[in-house]
Amino acid sequence: MAKTIRLTVGQAIARFMEAQKVERDGKTQPFFGGVLGILGHGNVGGLGQALLEEKERIPFIQGRNEQGMAHIAVGYARMKNRLGCMAVTTSIGPGAANLVTAAGTATVNHLPLLLLPSDSFATRRSGSVLQQIENVQSYDITTNDTLRPISRYWDRINRPEQLPIALMTAMATLIDPARTGAVTLALPQDVQGEAYDYPTSFFRERVWRIPRTRADEDSLKEAAEIIRNSKRPLIIAGGGTVYSDACKELTTFIEHTGIPVSSTQAAKGAVAYEHELNVGPMGSIGLRFANGLAHDADVIIGIGTRYTDFTSASNTMFQNPDVKFVNLNVAAFDVYKEAATPVLGDARESITALDKALEGWRVPEDYYREVVKTANETRAEIDHQIQHVDGVEALGQKEVIGIVNEFAGPQDVVVNAAGSMPGDLHKLWKPGSPLGYSVEYGYSCMGYEIPASLGMKIADPSREIFTFIGDGSFLMYHQDVLTAIQEHKKIILIVVDNNGFGSIDSLSHQIGSQGFETKFCVKGADGLEDHNKPLQIDFAKILEGYGVTAYTAKNADELREDLKKAVDSDEITAVCVKVDEVMRDNSADAWWDVETPEVAHLESSQKANEQYLETRDTKQKLYL
The missing domain is CATH 3.40.50.1220 (TPP-binding domain)
Structure with missing residues (x-):
């Protein structure tokens, strides 16, 4: 008879992850770098207990938000060049729903990510449980089904004996260069703790070869x-x-x-x-x-x-x-x-x-x-654009990029994801290595910047990570600076404040919408934006409240001084800088299709639509 070992589903998942390795070009390495999680209703007594037992063999990182945890894992996979992966465990319901955004980031960018969200009781004996959405169409539909469209492989483990096939298929997907992305295994709360006699061969060290398929x-x-x-x-x-x-x-x-x-x-x-x-x-x-x-x-x-x-x-x-x-x-x-x-x-x-x-x-x-x-x-x-603009007192965003670039070594990494900075970085940053430039523009996900940078630092501590984040993205998600402190991981944040959604503001003007609701301003008595009353946000104080050393640079000299301090430090450091308003330039001499209204009462919108139709109808084509 084949040898077996009795384990819970949670314990079997942890044991399986420990044993997986990947090989490409003769180099073998462990595939899973650890598990990120917030232990709550659904996983605290199942997978959480299993990870406690395996804490010496598989690292666990406590997160602040499920989206952030998954973005840490995405950054890790990016820096590992897809030869490494992290898993994310969440509670039932809202914790699982928070994974959707980051799952999209992973799948769009073809980066391996294993999601292990908890699910409702498979037996249904307890009736409706806390945080469960009851779908009148079927009891088999839960929050986790929202992850189906953005997962490369999705499965629900309703019985312990289903686990081996599901995990093997998950691995085959994660290491496939053409199909890799988010993989979701939904884990009902009761099933996580159920035991089964698994074949010991299921937990043997397994080396998965990353294929290099040859062309016809x-x-x-x-x-x-x-x-x-x-x-x-x-x-x-x-x-x-x-x-x-x-x-x-x-x-x-x-x-x-x-x-x-x-x-x-x-x-x-x-x-x-x-x-x-x-x-x-x-x-x-x-x-x-x-x-x-x-x-x-x-x-x-x-x-x-x-x-x-x-x-x-x-x-x-x-x-x-x-x-x-x-x-x-x-x-x-x-x-x-x-x-x-x-x-x-x-x-x-x-x-x-x-x-x-x-x-x-x-x-x-x-x-x-x-x-x-x-x-x-x-x-x-490029050298021209990063110079200071004569006659302008404030720092320009392009100038800031050029100054930060001065401090980046050949192996160091610049990180960004959304707003006007991806365009400026694409134009102006001078990378020193292929993995030294990591601007996530497949999904362009606001809030990606800080957690992804942390994942990259976990994957390769030898690299300095320079993280550009705009004020809009910062206000959307910044709490993983606390995770960086907790895990003793250094990143350098450059918080760029242009008083609002600068990229969309300039785009809004371009298409005739006059910058409507794109700036951070106090509302007047009429309920409309008062551009003479910008919201006053002290980003350095917010970061200091977490325990981050933060500087505020008012000019180029101060920016260079603060960056030197940040590079010399051995802990997460932030440099906050106010820049002039971002306006789209025409240095690309290229078009981007953003629809304008066919009918409008605003003259600015009418003119924008005329220009839009002229470009669309004369230049846009399908290559068939």
Whole structure:
């Protein structure tokens, strides 16, 4: 008879997690870095008890909010380059519902995240329980069903013997480069504590190999033929380039062929900033130099990108009427986008194979010279934009980015997610390494910044983490500074105050909505914003209340002094800085599709709609 061990479901989950490892390119490492949780109704006596028993073998981190805990785990997975994962346990009901936002962040960005929300009693013997939503359609529908649409794999464990298949499927999903994202195993409260005789083989050390799928040879030949016949090809490097650890191979490829490379947010740093063929950021939050090449390109080579609206300028970027697309992607869903010639497979392996297929071929010499000139112009523009604007007393946001960048070493990380800063960082930050730039712009989730930075620090304590967070995002979520203190993890916060939702304020003016309700102001007697009475928020005092050392910088000299103190410190430190109002510039020379009303009584909205329709109807197209 097979050997068995009697464990509760909670204990079996903990034992299983401890035994899982991953291997890629001959390097093996533990997969689960720990569990984050708030122990409450539903898990305190089940999974919580099991984690107490296993506390010497699997780290547990107490969180402040379930969304924040999951974002810590997302940041951890990002810094581990998807070769590591954390799990999150929550109580029934509101605790589980709080996971939805971060689950979306994980799934959109293809980052592994294991969610273990508690659920209602499977037996139903206790009747309706605290925090349970009763759905009149079925007793089998609970809060956790809200996680179904944004989970790559979702299951509910109603019996202990269901656990082995569910956990094995969860692991197969988490380590799959094409499918990874949020995985949810809903755990009824009573089932967590139920025991079962599990085979001991279920808990053996198991090494999961991260696959490097090879592309079809005929697809590679077709792609190579298209590129050989091109005169003005351009590479768009996306996040899959970094996840595949293909940055070295990409650099070799562009040096062999002379093809220029631009990047999305997720791949910034994949090719060295100073490289002569790195033409910089592109898209509606890029710079006009790479965008100019994209307008005229006859072949677009997308590597690990999904062509979001920012990258494609809402399908107005590629204006050559004969443009063709070649996509290298591990995900079939993305590889066929833009009616591309598909090269389905691992980015690193596909780049290497394509390089071999194009051996001896290079772009025309006049195009190569144009590309090198463009890359130089890009870097000159970046240096210009981060300088202080003459005649302006306040610090500018672009200037702040440039100053902070001075203090970042080659392996250090910049983190951001929402507002106007992702665009400015995409344009202006000079990353020192592929994992040194981590702006979450797949979901652009406000509140991601601080917890994700903490997860990155847990994953790699050797890196300094510079976290930009706007006043709007800070007010939405900042409590995990306490978790950083609790866990002795240092991050450097740069709190940038522009008195409101600066990005949306400028966008609102652009589309004729006059900045309606985008500033942080006291309301007048008429119930409308009084722009002469801005809300006075002392962000440094808020942070000091948590125990964070916080500075307020009023000018460039003070900012540099405070940043030096922050770098020299061994604990979480914040630098708060007031900046001038953010206004959208036209340095991208690109469009972003934001709908305007067909009928309006405001002249500003009417004019915006006229401009919108002109651009949409003359430039936007589908590539079929």
